[in-house]
Amino acid sequence: MRTSRGAWWLAGLLAGIAGLAVSYCIALVITVRDDPVSAVAELVIRLTPGPVVERAIQAVGRHDKTVLVGVILVLLAVLFAWTGQLARGSWWAPTVVYGVLAIVGAVAVGSQRGASGVDAVGVVAGFVTWLACLALLTSPLRRAEQPGAPVDDGHTRRSFLIRAGLIAGVGVTAGIAGRAIGVGRRRVEEARRLLRLPGVTAPRVPRGANVDVPDMTPWMTPADDFYRIDTAIYVPAIQPTDWQLRIHGMVDREVVIDFQQLVDRHLTEAWVTICCVSNDVGGPLIGNAWWSGVRVAELLREAGVQPGADAVLQTSDDGWTCGTPLGALTDDRNALLAVAMNGKPLPIDHGFPVRTIVPGLYGYVSACKWVVEMKVTRFADITAYWTERGWSELGPVKISSRIDVPRGGGEIAANGGRVAGVAWAQHTGIERVEVDVDGREDWQPTELARVPNDDTWVQWVATLDLDPGDHVLRVRAIDKNGLVQTGEEQGAVPDGATGWHTIGVTATD
Numbered sequence: 424m425r426t427s428r429g430a431w432w433l434a435g436l437l438a439g440i441a442g443l444a445v446s447y448c449i450a451l452v453i454t455v456r457d458d459p460v461s462a463v464a465e466l467v468i469r470l471t472p473g474p475v476v477e478r479a480i481q482a483v484g485r486h487d488k489t490v491l492v493g494v495i496l497v498l499l500a501v502l503f504a505w506t507g508q509l510a511r512g513s514w515w516a517p518t519v520v521y522g523v524l525a526i527v528g529a530v531a532v533g534s535q536r537g538a539s540g541v542d543a544v545g546v547v548a549g550f551v552t553w554l555a556c557l558a559l560l561t562s563p564l565r566r567a568e569q570p571g572a573p574v575d576d577g578h579t580r581r582s583f584l585i586r587a588g589l590i591a592g593v594g595v596t597a598g599i600a601g602r603a604i605g606v607g608r609r610r611v612e613e614a615r616r617l618l619r620l621p622g623v624t625a626p627r628v629p630r631g632a633n634v635d636v637p638d639m640t641p642w643m644t645p646a647d648d649f650y651r652i653d654t655a656i657y658v659p660a661i662q663p664t665d666w667q668l669r670i671h672g673m674v675d676r677e678v679v680i681d682f683q684q685l686v687d688r689h690l691t692e693a694w695v696t697i698c699c700v701s702n703d704v705g706g707p708l709i710g711n712a713w714w715s716g717v718r719v720a721e722l723l724r725e726a727g728v729q730p731g732a733d734a735v736l737q738t739s740d741d742g743w744t745c746g747t748p749l750g751a752l753t754d755d756r757n758a759l760l761a762v763a764m765n766g767k768p769l770p771i772d773h774g775f776p777v778r779t780i781v782p783g784l785y786g787y788v789s790a791c792k793w794v795v796e797m798k799v800t801r802f803a804d805i806t807a808y809w810t811e812r813g814w815s816e817l818g819p820v821k822i823s824s825r826i827d828v829p830r831g832g833g834e835i836a837a838n839g840g841r842v843a844g845v846a847w848a849q850h851t852g853i854e855r856v857e858v859d860v861d862g863r864e865d866w867q868p869t870e871l872a873r874v875p876n877d878d879t880w881v882q883w884v885a886t887l888d889l890d891p892g893d894h895v896l897r898v899r900a901i902d903k904n905g906l907v908q909t910g911e912e913q914g915a916v917p918d919g920a921t922g923w924h925t926i927g928v929t930a931t932d
């Protein structure tokens with residue numbers, strides 16, 4: 424039996440459009456940059472000589488980009504239909520076409536300002552969608568073309584049409600959803616970029632905070648490199664003008680404050696290191712930033728906390744909750760409703776426009792991003808997102824330390840090689856850091872870099888004389904109360920990992 428040419432074309436066209444829609448949706452939802460097709464249009468404009476672009480603008484007006492996107496889409500439609508024809512003969516031919524298109528898309532997406540690996544996810548998803556949809560649509564056609572297939576055309580047609588309808592539906596839904604969510608996000612990103620916060624100053628890394636060792640982690644973590652942990656599938660996009668915080672519960676007076684009122688107050692600025700309870704010993708889920716915000720204690724004082732309360736249940740715009748010990752929000756530490764990170768409005772991913780930062784507590788009990796509600800309450804009366812899932816109610820950060828240079832498995836100079844890393848005991852402070860070679864329990868002192876307060880991590884460095892060959896290095900920290908970091912190994916659940924970061928290195932002459 425023969426299938427009609429039109430069906431193969433249609434299969435190619437639909438698969439192509441579905442892949443584009445999926446890549447568009449993902450790009451708009453999880454990033455703030457352009458979708459792949461717009462990125463290609465941008466790239467074409469950038470690579471085209473200026474006079475040509477000017478002439479084009481004269482010809483088509485300021486809609487040059489729209490026109491270009493339209494042209495690209497028409498070209499793509501032709502290509503897609505052709506992949507349907509190609510699929511009739513072989514599998515590899517349409518795959519090659521998709522591969523080339525995906526590479527062009529990835530290059531365009533990756534060449535945007537500030538692009539990172541995340542931006543390629545849409546392209547990869549689009550590529551996978553192309554292959555999957557083409558396979559799905561062409562398999563009934565292929566079956567019908569097999570020698571000896573029944574002559575009855577009805578089944579093939581039905582099966583093809585159902586699949587085509589399904590794929591078209593998914594494509595349209597992805598496109599509409601991507602647009603609805605993505606456009607809001609982009610407006611918020613624009614508002615964020617235009618936002619001026621007069622009370623916010625640029626970070627000035629204190630002298631001597633960084634040890635002078637090549638490849639060492641910077642003491643101040645740039646926002647782009649800051650670890651990110653949240654349960655949001657797509658992050659809340661909140662216009663500052665729409666943001667409000669409500670403080671209620673066991674208080675004398677409910678407080679409702681909007682963004683302008685918040686930033687009109689006195690802003691406190693501080694270096695604070697935050698980390699995640701799920702960080703393994705030696706892990707990367709920790710970062711240090713210059714935060715600007717309003718002290719939570721001040722707002723709670725105005726609300727008037729009633730006796731008997733011991734917790735604040737914080738709620739994020741996305742519904743996530745955490746229970747924070749009241750004491751950590753009302754004592755003299757810099758628990759902040761932060762509006763800026765490293766001198767700039769918070770990145771959307773890190774809680775724009777307002778998040779909480781509490782020195783000394785793990786993020787899951789304190790660092791509520793996109794915070795909109797604080798309910799003064801009692802631990803006995805509440806549960807929160809992570810405590811419902813088996814994590815401990817209180818989350819004080821455990822003292823820990825990490826070796827950053829050399830990396831595990833790396834090399835170190837045999838004589839006078841330097842080992843360096845970070846150590847932290849937020850809000851208590853690090854007194855000493857010691858390293859041990861080959862498990863000898865002969866803990867040697869290290870030199871500490873300077874820190875402006877006890878709420879940040881501190882860098883340490885030591886010079887070792889090792890015999891050439893393989894060695895095992897371990898590190899441990901001692902806090903200002905004399906507490907020695909335990910070597911007892913425990914996993915992250917339920918209240919933070921313990922143990923000594925241990926790495927293997929090779930000493931070379």
Ligand SMILES: Nc1nc2c(c(=O)[nH]1)N[C@H]1C(S)=C(S)[C@@H](COP(=O)(O)O)O[C@H]1N2
Pocket residue numbers: 649650651652653654655698699700739740741743772773774785786787789790791792793
């Ligand atoms: N709204 C919201 N806030 C949240 C979370 C979350 O899932 N949702 N995760 C918390 C956890 S577990 C950590 S460790 C920190 C991480 O903050 P960051 O992503 O800015 O590094 O945010 C906290 N705030």
Ligand SMILES: [Mo]
Pocket residue numbers: 652698699700701785786787
């Ligand atoms: Mo976390």
